[in-house]
Amino acid sequence: MENKGLKAQTLVNSPEFKELVKKRWSFSLIMSTLMLAVYFGFLISIAFNKQLFAIKITNNLTLGIVLGLGIIVFAWLMTGVYVQWANSSYDKTVEELKNKL
């Protein structure tokens, strides 16, 4: 046990582990910022320019409806991108590091 504990500490301090933590939060931060920007961009545009949202793309389909439904789909796709990234990139490194224990 004592031996394993030591190795765990070494692993936490290893550059690979630090790189993993950094990579994880950079990706999360980019994704979160993107989501916040899209949502609050949407709200603020409505507050300042309602006319923009009333523009008709085709008959009776306003830009507002396209953007609104678009954000719903976008939010879902974002979670999909994250799962994809985590399953392929993050988990692979996690497995490699776990094997070193």
Place this chain on the structure above:
Amino acid sequence: MEQFHTTLGQTNYLAISIFFLFVLITLAITYWAARKTNTTSEFYAAGRNVTGFQNGLALAGDYMSAASFLGIAGMVATKGYDGLIYSIGFLVGWPLIMFLIAEPLRNLGKYTFADVVAYRFSQKPVRIAAATGSLMTIVFYLIAQMVGAGGLIKTLFNLPYEYAIIIVGIVMTCYVLFGGMLATTWVQIIKAILLLGGATIIVLLTLSRFNFNPLNLFEAAASQYGDQVLSPGGYISNPWDAISLGLALMLGTAGLPHILMRFYTVPSAKEARKSVFVATGFIGYFYILTFIIGFGAMVIVGQDVITGKIGTIGDKGGNMAALLLAEATGGTAFLGFIAAVAFATILAVVAGLTLSGASTLSHDLYVNVVKKGISNEKGEVQVAKIATISLGILSVILGWIFKGQNVAFMVGLAFAIAASANFPALLMAILWKKFTTKGAYLSIATGTILAIVLIFLSPTVWVDLLGHKEAIFNMKNPALISMPAAFIVGIIASIMDKEPSAEKIFEDEKLRTYLGVGAE
């Protein structure tokens, strides 16, 4: 156009039969689950055996309340596009749960989100603070659900309000008491499938009248009510108000205790993240359906009936819009089915809230504060069960007390507290090494107190409810002030107060946080 007559408000025996069938099936599931619910991890977390997909559906079930089904459809039916803006706010918190919270929460905690807030700090003050934020969120949410349930059931089943809340109280207590998280999860899954299926059928029946082309529906709405229903109206006029409500909805979602608790039911962080993807997909799909249902009701049922200008069923908020549309497109039998689904929805949501409240009382307060972390399995489950019964009784009493009151603001309050008290502390506990005990409890206290005081002084309560002329705090939702304040207080208190032991545990637990090594 021919005037639409509804049978809503009369006793619909089919609705009652379908509802009783739902109760029977779910109680049978509870009986099955009861035999697998003995240990604490079984009671609180369904033995951590729920798959990511199942948990995704259950999360969606927990989140899609009757209020969002009936309320948002009603808002679209009466105000058009503005209802969509509102529902988007409820969805966009989910990606944030995924990016910031789900995996570390799953790896670091055991049963409640307070586990993660408190894991490296002095237990007593942080657990008490986190449990308070948690219970506040749950109780306000619960009151809104119970009062909504009583009123709704009165209209749907022609059943007295008091009977309705007693039935809800007893059935949901049975689920939680005997079947714990396993029964509650399956009730949520069944309810989610029924609700998504029911809403899909309403949309198909509606669109069948418009050549299955939503654009024809929008055209009919615009020609009857004017082009303005297809674009933003008066809902967002003050940008600060919009941002404040947006923050509360978005970050509040990431601080709802009954949602966060669900991440402990899956075996790993990988399954936790999959469940957010599944949940976001279903919830997003559901909001798209409610948007079409709202327009369908506007055109087919008509705004005058929905808002009660004609007939006696409608109300100002348009809460009956979805049900009226179900009847108009599918007849009385279909109305019965949708009414039963709405009732089942309420039941499932209050069960989830009660379980989460019971775990806070027993796991956070009893075990980690009173017993100082020394738990014996049997004793803890027993305390959790006593807490369940108490919360069941409390919810009926609260439903009774608030009968006929306008409790709509309580959902906003629950989200404001979740965004201001629960979310900042949880995020800082996960991310910030130098966060301290003092920082944690002061941040939670600031968020909770500011959210409650400011909503009391806001137009929603001070003017609309208490009848004063002008609000002291002129913003409908306090999150824009209370959420940053919670962060700032947490940061300042932590900077002024070093806690090396907490920093050490933060480092020591990194393998658990990031690799899941040693996670429960």
